[in-house]
Amino acid sequence: MNLPVLELKQLRKSFGDELVLEDISIKVPEHTATVFIGASGSGKSTLLRCINLLEQIDDGQILIDGEDISAVDVDPDLVRRKLGMVFQSFNLFPHMNVIENIILAPTKVQGLDRDEAISQAYELLTRFGLKEKADQYPDRLSGGQQQRVAIIRSLALKPRLLLLDEITSALDPVLVNEVLSTVRDLKSEGMTMVLATHEMGFAKQVADEVCYLHNGRILEWGPPEKILESPTQPQTREFIKRVQEAGRL
Amino acid sequence: MSNEEGRSEDHRAAPYSFGENWQVSKLELARRLARKKRNQRNILIAGLSSFVVLGGLAILIFTSPGFKVFSQTFFKWAYGIEVLPKVILGFATNVTLTIIASICVAIIGLTIALVRTSRSPTFTPFRILATVYVDLFRGIPMLLVILLVGFGVPALQIKGFTNNVLVLGTLAVIITYSAYVAEVLRSGILSIHPSQRSAARSLGLTNFQTLRFVIMPQALRRVTPPLLNDLVALIKDTGLVSILGVTDAVRAAQIQTSRSFNYTPYVIAAVLFLCITVPLTRLTDRSLRKSIERQNAQGLA
Numbered sequence: 098m099n100l101p102v103l104e105l106k107q108l109r110k111s112f113g114d115e116l117v118l119e120d121i122s123i124k125v126p127e128h129t130a131t132v133f134i135g136a137s138g139s140g141k142s143t144l145l146r147c148i149n150l151l152e153q154i155d156d157g158q159i160l161i162d163g164e165d166i167s168a169v170d171v172d173p174d175l176v177r178r179k180l181g182m183v184f185q186s187f188n189l190f191p192h193m194n195v196i197e198n199i200i201l202a203p204t205k206v207q208g209l210d211r212d213e214a215i216s217q218a219y220e221l222l223t224r225f226g227l228k229e230k231a232d233q234y235p236d237r238l239s240g241g242q243q244q245r246v247a248i249i250r251s252l253a254l255k256p257r258l259l260l261l262d263e264i265t266s267a268l269d270p271v272l273v274n275e276v277l278s279t280v281r282d283l284k285s286e287g288m289t290m291v292l293a294t295h296e297m298g299f300a301k302q303v304a305d306e307v308c309y310l311h312n313g314r315i316l317e318w319g320p321p322e323k324i325l326e327s328p329t330q331p332q333t334r335e336f337i338k339r340v341q342e343a344g345r346l
Numbered sequence: 347m348s349n350e351e352g353r354s355e356d357h358r359a360a361p362y363s364f365g366e367n368w369q370v371s372k373l374e375l376a377r378r379l380a381r382k383k384r385n386q387r388n389i390l391i392a393g394l395s396s397f398v399v400l401g402g403l404a405i406l407i408f409t410s411p412g413f414k415v416f417s418q419t420f421f422k423w424a425y426g427i428e429v430l431p432k433v434i435l436g437f438a439t440n441v442t443l444t445i446i447a448s449i450c451v452a453i454i455g456l457t458i459a460l461v462r463t464s465r466s467p468t469f470t471p472f473r474i475l476a477t478v479y480v481d482l483f484r485g486i487p488m489l490l491v492i493l494l495v496g497f498g499v500p501a502l503q504i505k506g507f508t509n510n511v512l513v514l515g516t517l518a519v520i521i522t523y524s525a526y527v528a529e530v531l532r533s534g535i536l537s538i539h540p541s542q543r544s545a546a547r548s549l550g551l552t553n554f555q556t557l558r559f560v561i562m563p564q565a566l567r568r569v570t571p572p573l574l575n576d577l578v579a580l581i582k583d584t585g586l587v588s589i590l591g592v593t594d595a596v597r598a599a600q601i602q603t604s605r606s607f608n609y610t611p612y613v614i615a616a617v618l619f620l621c622i623t624v625p626l627t628r629l630t631d632r633s634l635r636k637s638i639e640r641q642n643a644q645g646l647a
Contacts, residue, residue, distance in 0.1 A: 146544075151548065206555070
């Protein structure tokens with residue numbers, strides 16, 4: 098039996114007195130996608146930030162390929178090289194053009210030769226149909242293009258696991274599709290992913306497992322058809338109903 | 347789908363289409379004429395009001411009872427040209443002082459800003475020191491710092507330490523301006539949204555690399571206008587070291603003035619300062635405008 102790429106064991110996180118995550122335990126096997134759904138404030142983003150060690154957890158364990166990255170003596174910089182993360186607000190570096198954004202980490206973190214990093218970046222840009230944008234600065238790109246560049250930027254480090262934090266929430270419906278199709282491509286290429294999203298239709302397409310987060314706990318989990326079509330918990334049913342009413346499923 | 351296409355076809359065939367053979371409508375022609383008239387009137391009003399205000403001021407000055415004496419004591423150009431070389435020689439001191447001071451201020455100011463914004467526990471004592479330093483020297487008039495350093499340090503009689511007033515004066519300027527510049531740089535660093543740091547760290551960049559490649563380049567661009575502003579102020583404030591007896595432009599002018607009881611050398615010194623500060627101020631304005639444009643563009647994206 099292969100080790101899961103990511104395993105969370107009884108993760109717990111609070112901000113001051115406010116408990117944000119409680120008893121979160123999941124396994125994400127290689128080449129699979131786990132999707133977290135839930136209302137705003139249910140803890141989805143915090144969970145992803147914890148996995149990437151951007152937030153310090155209060156209890157439990159985070160294992161990457163069986164290695165405990167929540168141990169005190171682990172260097173967070175080394176861990177983050179194995180994980181890619183994409184944010185809701187794109188967070189491209191506005192003072193660098195697309196190519197510079199992409200090669201920053203490969204050259205500075207991995208010590209890759211600049212020319213090599215550039216040719217690798219062009220390869221990625223060509224693959225995702227953004228080659229002609231290579232010399233543009235982020236403020237000249239549409240939101241969808243910015244987000245795709247952000248995805249490419251995190252792919253340039255060849256991560257073991259990709260964390261996608263509501264990556265379409267800041268986009269209009271037309272642009273959402275181009276970003277989602279990029280993620281679908283990655284999924285079909287076997288990238289292991291953890292996503293937080295409000296796009297239920299998309300969750301249905303890419304997820305191997307869907308977890309419904311409610312007040313910081315995983316209330317229900319299972320294959321997408323089960324959670325999205327016949328949830329057993331009343332809270333999940335209520336949430337899915339509201340999503341349907343909003344026309345997002 | 348086909349229904350929608352049909353509708354857009356209809357729309358294109360609408361009676362008010364602006365096709366290739368578009369001609370300016372009468373309505374628009376009337377509007378353009380009205381705008382032109384309004385512009386002409388505005389120009390006329392601007393000219394008239396400038397003439398009245400500036401002309402009034404000129405009359406007030408030129409017809410004042412003491413104008414003749416005034417113009418001879420302050421604007422005796424022949425005498426001005428005579429003392430020009432001496433004042434320029436003094437002004438060279440101001441320029442040298444500015445160059446040396448601004449380099450040192452950049453280094454010290456940056457160091458203080460970085461220490462104050464760092465969160466590492468090892469830096470805690472330095473953070474406290476830096477805060478005290480900034481509070482202290484931003485709060486004391488620079489003239490006092492110059493006097494305290496210029497007369498206080500020699501009084502200590504430290505062996506091997508210079509008593510040269512020029513060096514001590516420069517030191518005082520550096521001490522004061524480092525505190526100003528540190529605060530400008532710190533505000534720039536803090537103005538960069540934390541999400542930029544998150545993004546950089548999630549790519550595996552270390553804290554230092556994040557600062558060096560992501561935070562500082564953006565922060566520096568943002569604070570270029572206030573930094574240039576401080577540079578202009580620094581150039582002018584170098585004149586204050588004359589109080590220690592340094593022969594800068596102000597002191598040189600003072601010496602000439604006290605010999606002849608004619609104040610034209612002061613005006614000459616003022617003109618020399620303006621020769622450098624005015625272009626710099628224009629540059630500051632331009633960089634400010636650019637920086638605002640850039641930030642607006644980012645807001646739109």
